[in-house]
Amino acid sequence: MKWKNEILKKGYRALDVRLPEQFSIIGKLRARYPVATLCHVFGVHRSSYKYWKKTVLKKPDGRRAVLRSQVLELHGISHGSAGARSIATMATQRGYQMGRWLAGRLMKELGLVSCQQPTHRYKRGGHEHVAIPNHLERQFAVTEPNQVWCGDVTYIWTGKRWAYLAVVLDLFARKTSGLGHVVLAGQQAHHESTGNGMGNPW
16 A cells, blocks of 8 residues: 555656546656556556557657658659669668668558569561562662651550550651551550551551
């Protein structure tokens, strides 16, 4: 009974204050008395005190917040392609010491994932193509329009599938005579093209 009165005396009559204030006083007295004893004297549940201590007394980690902002920024700069290893390297180069494991944890907290562009693979042809004779022989000084055309094809990753872009140039004016693109979706191809009104731009 003596220790109970002593606790209440040091607790400034905690029975007359609200629950958060009682938890705060328990936190101050826990260095001299067991938490279970303090909770019993003040008539509060020990689990409630532990929950209060975990949620209310937890101080924000300023350094972690800075590192999270760095991870978010670097992931955006890479257009979502950077993984934990790359982000850790870039952050360290900026002066923010970060390992691959920490970068991965922060990415998980922020809901970020690495979206690497897949490797492009050309399909094998069924047969060899006949070589086309070189009629131009690098004679690029064209004197009339629509006499010599040149073209090329490239592929572009759109985020979900590959798209192929073809461009045809008139070497006389060095301007585009026609262009077209094909988007592959599974086994189907969607084709669009534009020309200069001379028929098929290809």
